[in-house]
Amino acid sequence: MESFFDFSPLVQEFGTILAGFWSTIRLTLMSGLLALILGTILVAMRVSPTPVLRAAGTLYVNILRNTPLTLVLLLCALGLSDTLQLAISTDPGTNYYWWATAGLSAYTAAFVCEALRSGMNTVPVGQAEAARAIGLTFTQTLRLVVLPQAFRSVIAPLGSILIALTKNTTIVIVAGYIEASAVMKQMFDDYGGTLPIFLGFAAGYMVLTLPTGFFFGWLAKRMAVVR
Amino acid sequence: MTENGDATPLVRVENVNKNFGALHVLRDISLTVSRGEVVVVIGPSGGGKSTLCRAINRLETIDSGTIIFDGKPLPAEGKALARLRSDVGMVFQSFNLFAHKTILENVTLGPVKVRGIPREQAEKRGMELLERVGIATQAGKYPAQLSGGQQQRTAIARALAMDPKMILFDEPTSALDPEMVQEVLDVMIGLARDGMTMVVVTHEMGFARRAANRVVFMSEGQIVEENTPDEFFTNARTERAKDFLSKILTH
Numbered sequence: 001m002e003s004f005f006d007f008s009p010l011v012q013e014f015g016t017i018l019a020g021f022w023s024t025i026r027l028t029l030m031s032g033l034l035a036l037i038l039g040t041i042l043v044a045m046r047v048s049p050t051p052v053l054r055a056a057g058t059l060y061v062n063i064l065r066n067t068p069l070t071l072v073l074l075l076c077a078l079g080l081s082d083t084l085q086l087a088i089s090t091d092p093g094t095n096y097y098w099w100a101t102a103g104l105s106a107y108t109a110a111f112v113c114e115a116l117r118s119g120m121n122t123v124p125v126g127q128a129e130a131a132r133a134i135g136l137t138f139t140q141t142l143r144l145v146v147l148p149q150a151f152r153s154v155i156a157p158l159g160s161i162l163i164a165l166t167k168n169t170t171i172v173i174v175a176g177y178i179e180a181s182a183v184m185k186q187m188f189d190d191y192g193g194t195l196p197i198f199l200g201f202a203a204g205y206m207v208l209t210l211p212t213g214f215f216f217g218w219l220a221k222r223m224a225v226v227r
Numbered sequence: 228m229t230e231n232g233d234a235t236p237l238v239r240v241e242n243v244n245k246n247f248g249a250l251h252v253l254r255d256i257s258l259t260v261s262r263g264e265v266v267v268v269i270g271p272s273g274g275g276k277s278t279l280c281r282a283i284n285r286l287e288t289i290d291s292g293t294i295i296f297d298g299k300p301l302p303a304e305g306k307a308l309a310r311l312r313s314d315v316g317m318v319f320q321s322f323n324l325f326a327h328k329t330i331l332e333n334v335t336l337g338p339v340k341v342r343g344i345p346r347e348q349a350e351k352r353g354m355e356l357l358e359r360v361g362i363a364t365q366a367g368k369y370p371a372q373l374s375g376g377q378q379q380r381t382a383i384a385r386a387l388a389m390d391p392k393m394i395l396f397d398e399p400t401s402a403l404d405p406e407m408v409q410e411v412l413d414v415m416i417g418l419a420r421d422g423m424t425m426v427v428v429t430h431e432m433g434f435a436r437r438a439a440n441r442v443v444f445m446s447e448g449q450i451v452e453e454n455t456p457d458e459f460f461t462n463a464r465t466e467r468a469k470d471f472l473s474k475i476l477t478h
Contacts, residue, residue: 129286130323134337134389135313144340149327225326226371
């Protein structure tokens, strides 16, 4: 019973825990960046005048958004990496990091795409008409006029997606990559499943996600387009 | 009306038809606009005026007929269409200034991105144009910080920055507070004096009388009457035009 309220394992393993959270941060930032890029490409496909591109974008979003992340990551780690031997690196740590990142960004991109698409709906049609009227092409209109305004209107939802992504990194445990929650599971095995360890890790995630939320809220206000 | 000696009309609209579902908004429309000519399109709401205006730079597609601009039929899509639009200025009822860009950026975006003019040169020209429409002091502000009249004058400067062969005005003063109408009309009258080819959808009789070479009266998707402003306002030939004029002139 005494060991149930014992905080000392958190102190003893502090270095390992920090390393775990560092992996979480690396996964989150890289996946977030790739998801943002892929999501932007996807939304451009979904609104393009070419039916084939539109269909491909819609298909992608509907498949990835409706598949559990666990399955996506298992497909990457077990299916693509282990079974099909598609190694990104010969070092297992690096290999699983990139496969985990690939799975997380492929999954998150679908949500980024949909957030951006709803942001595009807040941009009045007249903005795109004025852009076309001065001779901008479809891609220029999207890149210079519509998307910049769409991005600014969905900063807060994109922040929520980033927070969800931070917490979703816990699932890469199935893909063989060691991040914070994997360290926690190991500590439960070593020290027993105690409340202090759990609380310590929960606090660790909040240290990452709470400032993210506040920052994106502030940024959304600052960048809002006044009409 | 062909002051520069070029006799081919700048715009030739031939037998154009368009439907919005069951609504036949353009019925067999034919119209020519010469270089340097100012044509005012007038008529009751829902008569197809805006649709015709927007069809000339293909913001609105047509179902049949042809529109020829500067000797060539309007391209259907892609780079050729973008190039055509860069030669045809457009001023909208709701201004449509780019909300995330400053006044100066609104005016330089087209020249820099479409014409490939160096930014510095585009900004110099942009400031000259803003000077011309009387809002150079507002160059660093965002559209939402300006009055409607100032925004619409910016929109005119944005169109001028492309050195267009003509400018289309789609009810440019209809969304303005009454006290701001004249400042926009003054800029437009100045353009007309300078020889800009203009098609103007408007209810502003004063503008039509002072600046138009020709008034085109549209109703129910058809061009009902075409005449000089003086003839049209004092001596309309058709019943529909007389009826329309009696309604707007009594107010």
